[in-house]
Amino acid sequence: MNVLDEALLWLNDPLTWTRRGGIIDLGAEHLAMTAIAVALAAVFAIPLGAWLGHTGRGAGAMVTLGNATRAMPTLGIILLLAAGGLFGDTATVVAAAIFAVPVLLANSYEGVRGADPAARDAGRGMGMTGTRVLLQVELPLATGLIAAGLRTTIVQVVATIPLAALAGGGGLGQIIAFGMGTQRYGQVLAGGMLVAALALVLDGVLAVAQRFVTPEPLRVDTRRR
Amino acid sequence: MAANPWFSWTYVVENADTLWAYTVQHALLTVQAVAIAAVIAVPLGILVSRIRWMSGAVIGTAAVLYTVPSLALFAILAPFLGIGRTPVLIGLVVYALLVILRNTVAGIDGVDPAVLDAARGLGYGRLRVLLRVSLPNALPSVIAGLRLATVSTVALVTVGVVVGYGGLGQLMFRGFRNNFYRAEILSATLACVLLAVVLDVAIWAGGRALTPWRERGRP
Known part of the structure; x- marks a missing residue:
């Protein structure tokens, strides 16, 4: 039997989906871990990025941070956390959150920094304090970029979590790791397809959501050229 | 319980051969993937920037x-191509492709229209404009794309452990399996970061040599 048939057969079995620890359970766990990791990163990175953008400080550090984390192998970090005693799902969420920070930080920084200087001046001219300029002028103007950053981050985190399955973490990556360990390549393929589908569907849904949260006058053609 | 330090110089010295072998494997895979991606993406980027509808x-497909x-x-x-090097290489090429493609198109699109006009005014044909004006002007952007692709490829290679060919990732995973051998995991991780930096600087230097007319700046 070839691998593709095997994968489809496995996916076609209702029990694969509904049993305990089946695809539905793992998928829900995957999404829950994603939500926590993104929330953790967002709580930290969006206010910090916005504040840095408002004061205009830390641009150099931002670039360095972005470059450094790109070179950091995610797998290494997950395994190091595991070796340090942080195991399973917690370690995964922490690692995913760490990798989510730079994108969110950069986008909120750019968004606030890139707010129309005329609008900022008008706010000041009306007697707004610095905080009010940030909250009522700059942040609303930055929603588009921050939403784009959140979308990138969420998709990235969904893609990072499967790696943790190699270190005993949960989520849909388990299907791949288990299939590899037991040489059931049909399951490996099926797991790969599930993770890929989750990322693509989520990206599509978020693209629509991003359009809705961006205030109408700020909507640009977001299609990537 | 035996000591399990995060970093041990003894480990590095005693396992220098292994570390080096995996680093070489890692570097070769990265360079090959980025080179293949560049050979596909740069001409494709040129083509796409000529023919708008494409x-x-x-x-979109690349994204x-x-x-x-x-x-x-x-x-x-992996199930189709077998376990080992091939699936990793092809996967890496796919990811590097988009980065280089985007930067090539952005570079060509970003050429100052006045410069293009000047070249046309001098009687340059379309091909000469492309070869002598557009491409040299787009080079910095293409090189930025190559750097980005290389650095992220170095990090991505480690994921290859899932199909048994992950360069330094292989070493990290072995350390993890060997009762959390911290020194092994950390050394491999550091080697990985170091490799990314070295390759990045190498491409930056190459780019600098290729674009002597540009203002000098730090990498």
């Missing part, structure tokens, strides 16, 4: 492929 479709998580892509490729 650009949406090509870059969709880019969204597929690396682990999933390796897992999808």
Whole structure:
């Protein structure tokens, strides 16, 4: 039997989906871990990025941070956390959150920094304090970029979590790791397809959501050229 | 319980051969993947920037492929291509492709229209404008794309452990399996970061040599 048939057969079995620890359970766990990791990163990175953008400080550090984390192998970090005693799902969420920070930080920084200087001046001219300029002028103007950053981050985190399955973490990556360990390549393929589908569907849904949260006058053609 | 330090110089010295072998494997895989991606992406980028209607479709397809998580892509490729180097290499090429493609198109699109006009005014034909004006002007952007692709490829290679070919990732995973051998995991991780930095600087230096007319700046 070839691998593709095997994968489809496995996916076609209702029990694969509904049993305990089946695809539905793992998928829900995957999404829950994603939500926590993104929330953790967002709580930290969006206010910090916005504040840095408002004061205009830390641009150099931002670039360095972005470059450094790109070179950091995610797998290494997950395994190091595991070796340090942080195991399973917690370690995964922490690692995913760490990798989510730079994108969110950069986008909120750019968004606030890139707010129309005329609008900022008008706010000041009306007697707004610095905080009010940030909250009522700059942040609303930055929603588009921050939403784009959140979308990138969420998709990235969904893609990072499967790696943790190699270190005993949960989520849909388990299907791949288990299939590899037991040489059931049909399951490996099926797991790969599930993770890929989750990322693509989520990206599509978020693209629509991003359009809705961006205030109408700020909507640009977001299609990537 | 035996000591399990995070870093041990003794480990590095005693396992220098192994570390070096995996680093070489890692570096070769990275360079090969980025080179293949560049050979495909740069001409494709030039083509796409000429023929507008193609650009949406090509870059859209590349972006969709880019969204597929690396682990999933390796897992999808491995059953068909076998365990080992091939699925990893092809996966890496796919990811590097989009980065280089985007930067090539952006570079060509970003050439100052006045410069293009001047070249046309001097009687340059379309091909000469492309070769003598557009491409040299787009070079910095292409090189920026190559750097970005290389650095992220170095990090991505480690995911190859899932199909048994992950360069330094192999060493990290072995350390993890060997009762959390911290020194091994950390040394491999550091070697990985170091490799990214070295390759990045090498491409930066190469780019600098290729564009002597540009203002000098730090990498």
